[in-house]
Amino acid sequence: MTATDLDNPAALSQADLSQLFAAFNDVTVKLQDTHEKLTGEVARLQGELRRANDELERSRRLAALGEMAAGIAHEIRNPLASLGLYAEMLEADLPQGREHEVASKIVCAVHGLDAVVNDVLTFSREMRPEPVLQSSEDVFACAIDSCRDVLGGVPIAIDGDVPIEADSTLLQQALVNLIRNAADAVLEVEAGERSIKLDARQTVTADGDTAVALAVGDTGPGIPDEVRERMFNPFFTTRAAGTGLGLAIVHRIVDAHGGAVRVVNRPATPKDSGGATIEILLPQTTAQPVKADPRSAA
């Protein structure tokens, strides 16, 4: 086709017109494609912006909550500490009997209140993980030690050992909270069926990234769907005692490490009586930790 042809449309041949339409169609399709891609990109960016704004708003709320919680904690903890000391003095002075029992109950209640204040502080505190390389087996062993008071006679096993790069204190806290939850869950089944398994392995996330999975599995009754949807919400609890912050704290800790939490209900099989497993997924590290030497343990 030439410029002369365009000046005189009547001179366009059928082939020219076909070529023109084909070119026009091609451009239209490309424009449509580009438009769709741009629309998709705008939607994606809007989504990212919305998430970033939500996250910012959440951070602001948490910062305000943290400041308030720290203030309240100070005001509560001072008299609470005095209350605890006075109650312990009474407990020591009173002979065994009803009054001694009452003093012991006050001591117990004070410890419970202190734990609540601790939970609120931990949840609302800004988390800045200081990752160190460690072995999952060591982390599990320390977490179990911190839960001896609630485990009773429940058998607990450790399986697998992988290197983890995470903040020791925070990861311990997350695992302790999960183990304590598992210990509560197994109380709902017969004593002979109670057990907890801690498992560490490499895995692949839903996004296809390789990760380290630290799983706490129990042989309890499993987690109902309606609970699964809300179990990480702050102050949500199914127990009479408890702040409802344990799993919310787990979520915050894992979130601060760039990880994720996965909840799975295991159906009963001939080899497994079923129950729930909560997995902490952390970004994988390629480095190898120095294992703790059991002989050097104090």
Added chain:
Amino acid sequence: MKTVLVVDDKEMMRDSVGSTLQRAGFAVVTAASGPAALTAIASRRPDAVVSDLKMPEMTGTELLERVREIAADLPVVLMTAFGTRS
């Protein structure tokens, strides 16, 4: 008997911490503020100081700094209800 100086702006804390220390076998003197604690130390040096961190007028940290100037080797324990290092 070793003497411990308990510093806290709240009377109940001074009393409960002081009583607990007395029961543990220490002689206890108390001060309701950082400046009062410095006066007490200058008048009769205790064997240790247990102080609250958050106090009006002079914080526990400021008290610690002042104590270091006048009695570098005097043990000072700071108590806090905040539960964080920051």
